[in-house]
Amino acid sequence: MDIMIINGPNLNMLGQRQPEIYGHETLGDIEAKCRAEAEALGLTIGWFQSNHEGELVTAIQEARETARAIAINAAAYTHTSIALYDALSMFEGPKVELHLSHVHARESFRHHSMISGVVTGVIAGFGSSSYKLAIHALSDILKS
Numbered sequence: 001m002d003i004m005i006i007n008g009p010n011l012n013m014l015g016q017r018q019p020e021i022y023g024h025e026t027l028g029d030i031e032a033k034c035r036a037e038a039e040a041l042g043l044t045i046g047w048f049q050s051n052h053e054g055e056l057v058t059a060i061q062e063a064r065e066t067a068r069a070i071a072i073n074a075a076a077y078t079h080t081s082i083a084l085y086d087a088l089s090m091f092e093g094p095k096v097e098l099h100l101s102h103v104h105a106r107e108s109f110r111h112h113s114m115i116s117g118v119v120t121g122v123i124a125g126f127g128s129s130s131y132k133l134a135i136h137a138l139s140d141i142l143k144s
């Protein structure tokens with residue numbers, strides 16, 4: 001596939017709580033939008049969500065064999081996970097860290113990302129459009 005999209009803990013709860021921060025769409029709604037966006041760009045995507053850090057590590061490792069690029073919303077593990085940092089550092093293709101919310105305008109513990117240093121770029125604060133922007137950024141790199 002072209003882009004593996006990986007989602008971290010609690011994102012399966014989207015649309016059910018805190019719509020003022022994360023919007024009204026469910027993760028399934030966002031997946032459908034990503035699939036449509038990718039198809040329009042002539043790209044194939046994979047989609048994965050887990051609440052477990054090790055499963056996210058495994059998904060990144062598997063992407064080394066199956067995907068040309070990664071887009072990841074690591075959710076709370078963004079701020080804590082050396083394991084995700086290490087796994088992402090082994091993936092050689094382009095990688096985007098993305099967030100629905102503007103993490104730098106929120107609590108100070110969300111200002112630091114463990115993984116920003118090993119990704120190609122970061123997109124945050126555009127709601128579900130952050131996923132669309134990540135797909136477009138990776139599309140441009142893959143086609144260049």
Ligand code: CA2
Pocket residue numbers: 009010011013014015016017018022073074075076077078098099100101102103110
């Ligand atoms: O803004 C983002 O996309 C985040 O990655 C979302 C994470 C948060 O820990 C990061 O700092 C920023 C939280 C995802 C939890 O999603 C919820 C869904 C429904 C209700 C409450 C939380």
